[in-house]
Amino acid sequence: MKDVTTSNFGLLIAFVLPGFVLLWGIAPYSQTVTNWLAHANSDAPTVGGFLYATLASVGLGQLVSTLRWLLIDSLHHRTGITPPKVGFASLKDAVGAFDRLIEIHYRYYQWHANALIAATMAAVLYWFARGLRFREVLLLIAVDALLYVGSRDTLTKYYRRVDELLRRDD
Template sequence: MVWYESSDPLKAHMEQPSKQTFGLLVAYLIPGALALWGASFFFEPVHWLLSLDKQPTVGGFLYVTLASVGVGMTVSSVRWLVVDRLHSVTGLRNPDWDFSLLTSNVGAYLLLVEFHYRYYQFYANMFIAVAFTHVAWRFSDYSAGTGLIVDFAVVGIECVYFVSSRDSLDKYYERVSELFTKR
């Protein structure tokens, strides 16, 4: 399978933004949109922006998309603060890589980022976004009359996201370590 036309992997990476854009959208847009929806439970301008009772517009779509990416970046900062540290404290530490070996392995490195690290970002960012949205929903009027089954379901989903994030990060560390350790 040919991933790029150019013999220079870095140039090929820059020439094919759609693959990298997809990874970034998955890592930031989806968790950001979920957290933005969570914010709509207690922040009226966001609720108004996301309401379905008004006519959709291109400008509104772009605004919600940009806001979702921005919120996704914020979620990612919280992920770094919480999930990355949890993984580190529980034994999944960032390896000591020799980045002087990057030039000969840049194509493989970029592929590993797309195959493993972007998924880690998605799972860990969703872990944060689901927790935030559930707490926001639980404290809103919308959750009145719902039983604990929703809470148990969210705990189950959170466990899946946390374990998935740990697995993806572990695979990323392991496979990139093969590239960046001197033999």
């Protein structure tokens, strides 16, 4: 099995974990998903269940990422975070540095913003199935606020450093 590296860790936190959070929110609506996520000794997950849960998490992570692009990216751009004006012609001389910026900033932005979307969706789905609890709402508000602030910080740093690396002089 391949070791966790900087590049695949970023993909794991950006897509698989948020997808898994949403999968957890879907579990009350699907016995199959519930079985994939089973934890009791008699209902221990199987290799097939692990594979299905992983694949479903990746797919749901992509869906969450699309919602992130539609909602969170747009919100950040409307509230003062400006994408850099870059000249990709200079990228050929800075591919390694650009890839590093993606891994140390953009993947973490994707994690924060995707987790915000996934946690909110999972909580709403869970509450529809199991009932609303006031403490859980407060916890979600606190977690979402933290993820939102984290997403603004990491996206701002990513844009600033990409601008420094690939600035286009107009």
